[in-house]
Amino acid sequence: MEDNVRRLAGTASWCCLFVLLAVTQGIACGDKVLALGRAIKLRYVSTHSASILLYLRSGTPAAGALSDASLQSALKKSSQVLKVVTAPSELDEALSRGKYDLIVVDPQDAPGIEQQLQAMSSRSVVIPLLYQSTKAEASTLAKHYHVILKAPAKMDSYYSALDEGMEIKAKRDEVNVLAKK
16 A cells, blocks of 8 residues: 555656646747747848938829838838938939948839949949839839839838848849959
Protein backbone atom coordinates (compact mmCIF):
# COMPACT_ATOMS: atom_id res chain seq x y z
CA MET A 1 0.00 0.00 0.00
CA GLU A 2 2.81 2.36 0.91
CA ASP A 3 4.49 1.62 -2.44
CA ASN A 4 1.30 2.50 -4.27
CA VAL A 5 1.07 5.84 -2.43
CA ARG A 6 4.71 6.63 -3.20
CA ARG A 7 4.25 5.66 -6.83
CA LEU A 8 1.09 7.79 -7.07
CA ALA A 9 2.82 10.74 -5.36
CA GLY A 10 5.82 10.40 -7.71
CA THR A 11 3.58 10.25 -10.75
CA ALA A 12 1.62 13.30 -9.54
CA SER A 13 4.89 15.17 -8.95
CA TRP A 14 6.13 14.42 -12.47
CA CYS A 15 2.79 15.46 -13.94
CA CYS A 16 2.87 18.75 -12.04
CA LEU A 17 6.46 19.37 -13.14
CA PHE A 18 5.54 18.60 -16.77
CA VAL A 19 2.56 20.96 -16.67
CA LEU A 20 4.67 23.70 -15.07
CA LEU A 21 7.37 23.41 -17.74
CA ALA A 22 4.82 23.23 -20.55
CA VAL A 23 3.12 26.41 -19.35
CA THR A 24 6.37 28.36 -19.09
CA GLN A 25 7.45 27.17 -22.57
CA GLY A 26 4.04 28.18 -23.94
CA ILE A 27 4.44 31.65 -22.48
CA ALA A 28 7.90 31.96 -23.98
CA CYS A 29 6.60 31.02 -27.42
CA GLY A 30 3.94 33.70 -27.18
CA ASP A 31 6.54 36.28 -26.21
CA LYS A 32 8.62 35.38 -29.24
CA VAL A 33 5.63 35.74 -31.54
CA LEU A 34 4.84 39.15 -30.07
CA ALA A 35 8.45 40.25 -30.46
CA LEU A 36 8.37 39.12 -34.08
CA GLY A 37 5.27 41.23 -34.70
CA ARG A 38 6.96 44.31 -33.27
CA ALA A 39 9.99 43.74 -35.47
CA ILE A 40 7.86 43.59 -38.60
CA LYS A 41 6.18 46.89 -37.80
CA LEU A 42 9.54 48.56 -37.19
CA ARG A 43 10.97 47.15 -40.42
CA TYR A 44 9.14 49.67 -42.55
CA VAL A 45 10.30 52.59 -40.49
CA SER A 46 13.93 51.60 -40.83
CA THR A 47 13.85 50.24 -44.39
CA HIS A 48 12.30 53.31 -45.98
CA SER A 49 14.71 56.10 -45.30
CA ALA A 50 14.36 57.76 -48.65
CA SER A 51 14.49 61.31 -49.81
CA ILE A 52 11.21 61.72 -51.72
CA LEU A 53 10.07 64.49 -54.05
CA LEU A 54 6.33 64.53 -54.76
CA TYR A 55 5.43 66.51 -57.88
CA LEU A 56 1.69 66.78 -58.49
CA ARG A 57 0.40 69.63 -60.59
CA SER A 58 -3.14 70.68 -59.75
CA GLY A 59 -5.63 69.45 -62.29
CA THR A 60 -3.77 66.21 -63.02
CA PRO A 61 -5.51 62.92 -62.19
CA ALA A 62 -2.90 61.96 -59.58
CA ALA A 63 -3.43 65.21 -57.64
CA GLY A 64 -6.59 63.65 -56.23
CA ALA A 65 -4.45 61.01 -54.51
CA LEU A 66 -3.25 63.60 -52.00
CA SER A 67 -6.60 63.24 -50.27
CA ASP A 68 -5.71 59.61 -49.41
CA ALA A 69 -4.65 59.64 -45.75
CA SER A 70 -2.92 56.25 -46.09
CA LEU A 71 -0.74 57.54 -48.92
CA GLN A 72 0.19 60.67 -46.97
CA SER A 73 1.07 58.60 -43.91
CA ALA A 74 3.13 56.07 -45.92
CA LEU A 75 5.10 58.85 -47.63
CA LYS A 76 5.79 60.62 -44.33
CA LYS A 77 6.84 57.44 -42.51
CA SER A 78 9.04 56.26 -45.35
CA SER A 79 11.04 59.38 -45.91
CA GLN A 80 13.79 61.31 -44.24
CA VAL A 81 12.95 64.21 -46.53
CA LEU A 82 9.56 64.70 -48.18
CA LYS A 83 9.17 67.70 -50.43
CA VAL A 84 5.91 68.46 -52.22
CA VAL A 85 5.94 70.73 -55.28
CA THR A 86 3.04 71.68 -57.52
CA ALA A 87 4.50 73.95 -60.20
CA PRO A 88 7.10 73.29 -62.92
CA SER A 89 9.31 76.12 -61.65
CA GLU A 90 9.29 74.59 -58.13
CA LEU A 91 10.19 71.21 -59.66
CA ASP A 92 13.18 72.66 -61.53
CA GLU A 93 14.40 74.38 -58.38
CA ALA A 94 13.96 71.26 -56.24
CA LEU A 95 15.82 69.06 -58.73
CA SER A 96 18.71 71.49 -59.08
CA ARG A 97 19.12 72.02 -55.32
CA GLY A 98 18.42 68.60 -53.86
CA LYS A 99 19.21 64.98 -54.41
CA TYR A 100 16.15 62.75 -54.24
CA ASP A 101 16.00 58.98 -54.20
CA LEU A 102 12.40 58.74 -55.39
CA ILE A 103 10.35 61.18 -57.43
CA VAL A 104 6.61 60.48 -57.32
CA VAL A 105 4.75 62.08 -60.23
CA ASP A 106 1.59 61.98 -62.30
CA PRO A 107 2.00 59.52 -65.21
CA GLN A 108 1.56 62.40 -67.70
CA ASP A 109 4.64 64.15 -66.28
CA ALA A 110 6.82 61.05 -65.84
CA PRO A 111 8.46 60.92 -69.30
CA GLY A 112 9.50 64.59 -69.21
CA ILE A 113 10.91 64.30 -65.71
CA GLU A 114 12.77 61.14 -66.63
CA GLN A 115 14.42 62.95 -69.55
CA GLN A 116 15.28 65.87 -67.29
CA LEU A 117 16.92 63.50 -64.79
CA GLN A 118 18.93 61.78 -67.52
CA ALA A 119 20.26 65.16 -68.67
CA MET A 120 21.32 65.87 -65.07
CA SER A 121 22.93 62.38 -64.72
CA SER A 122 20.68 61.72 -61.75
CA ARG A 123 20.01 58.18 -60.56
CA SER A 124 16.68 59.12 -58.96
CA VAL A 125 13.83 56.69 -59.55
CA VAL A 126 10.65 58.06 -61.12
CA ILE A 127 7.51 56.46 -59.68
CA PRO A 128 4.23 57.25 -61.41
CA LEU A 129 1.23 57.72 -59.10
CA LEU A 130 -1.98 56.34 -60.53
CA TYR A 131 -5.22 57.49 -58.98
CA GLN A 132 -8.35 55.42 -59.63
CA SER A 133 -6.87 53.83 -62.73
CA THR A 134 -7.58 50.68 -64.70
CA LYS A 135 -5.49 47.53 -64.67
CA ALA A 136 -4.50 48.16 -68.28
CA GLU A 137 -3.06 51.59 -67.42
CA ALA A 138 -1.17 50.14 -64.46
CA SER A 139 0.19 47.27 -66.54
CA THR A 140 1.44 49.59 -69.29
CA LEU A 141 3.21 51.88 -66.83
CA ALA A 142 4.67 48.99 -64.81
CA LYS A 143 6.38 47.64 -67.95
CA HIS A 144 8.29 50.87 -68.43
CA TYR A 145 8.82 52.15 -64.87
CA HIS A 146 8.92 48.76 -63.07
CA VAL A 147 7.32 50.28 -59.98
CA ILE A 148 4.15 52.33 -59.64
CA LEU A 149 2.02 53.65 -56.81
CA LYS A 150 -1.70 52.98 -57.15
CA ALA A 151 -4.14 54.96 -55.04
CA PRO A 152 -6.35 54.40 -53.24
CA ALA A 153 -4.73 51.32 -51.75
CA LYS A 154 -3.72 49.75 -48.46
CA MET A 155 -0.73 51.04 -46.53
CA ASP A 156 1.26 47.84 -47.17
CA SER A 157 1.04 48.26 -50.94
CA TYR A 158 2.42 51.79 -50.65
CA TYR A 159 5.30 50.52 -48.53
CA SER A 160 5.98 47.70 -50.99
CA ALA A 161 6.12 50.09 -53.94
CA LEU A 162 8.44 52.45 -52.09
CA ASP A 163 10.62 49.49 -51.11
CA GLU A 164 10.85 48.41 -54.75
CA GLY A 165 11.78 51.94 -55.75
CA MET A 166 14.59 52.01 -53.19
CA GLU A 167 15.86 48.64 -54.39
CA ILE A 168 16.04 49.99 -57.95
CA LYS A 169 17.86 53.08 -56.64
CA ALA A 170 20.34 50.90 -54.74
CA LYS A 171 21.04 48.86 -57.87
CA ARG A 172 21.63 52.02 -59.90
CA ASP A 173 24.01 53.32 -57.24
CA GLU A 174 25.87 49.99 -57.18
CA VAL A 175 26.23 49.96 -60.98
CA ASN A 176 27.55 53.53 -60.85
CA VAL A 177 30.16 52.62 -58.21
CA LEU A 178 31.28 49.58 -60.21
CA ALA A 179 31.50 51.67 -63.40
CA LYS A 180 33.83 54.16 -61.68
CA LYS A 181 36.30 51.42 -60.68
